[in-house]
Amino acid sequence: MSQKKPGKKKEFTPPMYKMVFVVWIDSCEPSDNAEVEMHEIPTPQVIQQIGLLVRDEEKYITVAGAYKPELKTMDYVITIPKFAITSMHYIGGV
Secondary structure (H helix, E strand, O other): OOOOOOOOOOOOOOOOOEEEEEEEEEOOOOOOOOOOOHHHOOOOEEEEEEEEEEEEOOOEEEEEEEEEOOOOEEEEEEEEEHHHEEEEEEEOOO
16 A cells, blocks of 8 residues: 655645625526426526636626636636626625
């Protein structure tokens, strides 16, 4: 069995993006979207999104679920129109 060599601990790097909790309204359609009866028509969905605020533009925000600093890439990215946002709160401090 190999043993890990004691190494130098990496220094904590604070995130370069603010973390946010966003509540927003999303459209919704039935999974089977043919011959839909009135009682099967869905209502819009309330979404609770937590992530890194990577863009804050006049008409939309973009939130990422993960950031890979070594690759300088993001994962699980979604852009949300501001008219759909019912609330947004910053989490922690940057």
